[in-house]
Structure formats: C-alpha cells, structure tokens
Amino acid sequence: MALINPIKMLENAQKEGYAIASFNVYNLESIQGVVEAAWDERSPLIIQSTPGSLKHAGIPYFVACVRAASELYDIPVCLHLDHCESYDTILKCIRAGYTSVMIDSSKLPYKENVDMVKKVVDITSRVEVAVEGELGKIGGTEDDVTVDEREAALTVPEEAKAFVEATGLDTLAIAIGTAHGLYKGEPKLDFERLSAIRSIVDIPLVLHGGSGVSDDAIREAIKRGISKVNIATELKIPMATAIQETFASNPKENDPRKYMGNAKEAIKKAARKKIRLCGSSGRAWEGIR
Numbered sequence: 001m002a003l004i005n006p007i008k009m010l011e012n013a014q015k016e017g018y019a020i021a022s023f024n025v026y027n028l029e030s031i032q033g034v035v036e037a038a039w040d041e042r043s044p045l046i047i048q049s050t051p052g053s054l055k056h057a058g059i060p061y062f063v064a065c066v067r068a069a070s071e072l073y074d075i076p077v078c079l080h081l082d083h084c085e086s087y088d089t090i091l092k093c094i095r096a097g098y099t100s101v102m103i104d105s106s107k108l109p110y111k112e113n114v115d116m117v118k119k120v121v122d123i124t125s126r127v128e129v130a131v132e133g134e135l136g137k138i139g140g141t142e143d144d145v146t147v148d149e150r151e152a153a154l155t156v157p158e159e160a161k162a163f164v165e166a167t168g169l170d171t172l173a174i175a176i177g178t179a180h181g182l183y184k185g186e187p188k189l190d191f192e193r194l195s196a197i198r199s200i201v202d203i204p205l206v207l208h209g210g211s212g213v214s215d216d217a218i219r220e221a222i223k224r225g226i227s228k229v230n231i232a233t234e235l236k237i238p239m240a241t242a243i244q245e246t247f248a249s250n251p252k253e254n255d256p257r258k259y260m261g262n263a264k265e266a267i268k269k270a271a272r273k274k275i276r277l278c279g280s281s282g283r284a285w286e287g288i289r
Helices: 007-016 028-041 051-057 059-072 087-096 110-124 157-167 191-200 215-223 233-249 256-278
Strands: 020-024 045-049 077-084 100-103 130-135 139-142 145-147 171-174 205-207 226-231
Touching (some): 020 256, 028 256, 051 077, 087 110, 191 215, 215 226
Parallel strands (some): 020 045, 045 077
C-alpha cells in the first residue's frame, strides 16, 4: 500500500474516540519494529522523523525504507515530518514522498507563527499533504530545540480556535503540560484546558511528549479529544536497553543482526503496548476504505 495522507485516519479517530500512535523512528530496525507492531495489531500507523534524524540518515533513505515497509503490510501508513522549523526542509520532504509535515514555528510571535503555517498550507494543499502546526510551547528537548518547563506556555483555547481558522492547517499540537524527553516527576496535564480547546476547535488535536505520561493520563487525554499521540523516548529506551543487555551477556558479540535484532523486538513490544493504549487496534482501515 502506498503511503497515505493521515487526515482520514485522524478524523475517524476523533469521531470514534480513540487515537493514532505516531512513532519517531531512527533507522531500519525502528521502522521495522513499529510497522510490524501495527500489523500485528491491525492498526493504522503514523511514522515520523525529526530533522535531526534526517540529518543522520538522509531523506531518501527514510522515504525508501518506510515506503517499502508500507508495501509489505495491508495497513495504512503515513510518513510524517516532526518538529521542522525549516521551510526548505519541508519542501524537500514533500518532494521526496512525505505525506504529512509539521511546521513548528511555535517559538515565533503569534502573527509570525500564523504566517509561516499559512505559507506551508498553501504549498501542501496543492499536493494533498497534511499540515500540523503548534500553538503554545512543549517543555523539554526535541533534537536541539529546548524549552524550559518554567517558561513553557500553555495553549489558550480562544487563540487555538483563531489559529486554526487563520491558517487552515489540518491538525494542531497543543501544550497542556507535557514535555519532550524524560520527566523529572509526574507530569500534570491540564485536562480542563484540553476540553475547552476541543469544544471550540474542530480539527484533530495532537499530544506531543507522550512518553512518560501515565497510561491513565493518556486515556483521559484521548477521552477529552486527543487524536494523535507522539511517542519517541519510550522507543529509544527499550532499544538502547536491549542493545546494552546483549553486550552485557556477550561482550564479544560483533554481529549487528543479533544486537539490532534484539533492539527491533524491544521496539515492537513497546509499540504494540502504545497502540493498544491509544485504542487503535483492529481499526486499520476504519473510515479510510
């Protein structure tokens, strides 16, 4: 199956009260792990890469690997560019075959954020590529972009409504108290703020910083209107742990098929758990075909 635009899968998730897990990947094994997990669960899937990962592996490699994986299994797969601040990089990814892009201009003043998102929407509307934007700032670090939790601005519901209307974007990432990376303590999500945003914004809402948030909090966020949950750190950790355990048991191991094979299985296991948590198991083609 060719890579698809994620809007129909996200709109169905919004309508039916579940979410799509969107996994950050870094190499072949992480791609294999999340695709196999989604296939086992018969779930729709969003695979995403950050600009940092693209710098490491290269856009052509990412597109080729994800496209090949999507053609092996009869589930809908979207390839999404996560947290990109560069218009030029977005154009390169669209030309290469990405079906969804995030223009992250949330650090800019509101008006400049609107203008940048509109600029990207104008291009993607011609090629049927979805656009995600962000209003408010997510705490923590994603690649080399850091926002101090004390300075992280939560999304204002009325601004979110105006932002969506002004830009015409397809999905909106909102700041309700999550952070990228590992949490120092129990994250406190502002569920009332989420409900207020959901009540006046009609497009799918995205939760960044989903790793480390309790299962109960994720379920509540989905119940209150989150349709896409981003997962990165909770794939990195099991992947690294599996590799470390391989060398701990056999320090002389030199076959990457073994230690990276173990890493893939660890990613697959973690991804299946997140897919089930989001409630998308068994819904692969729901609302799409």
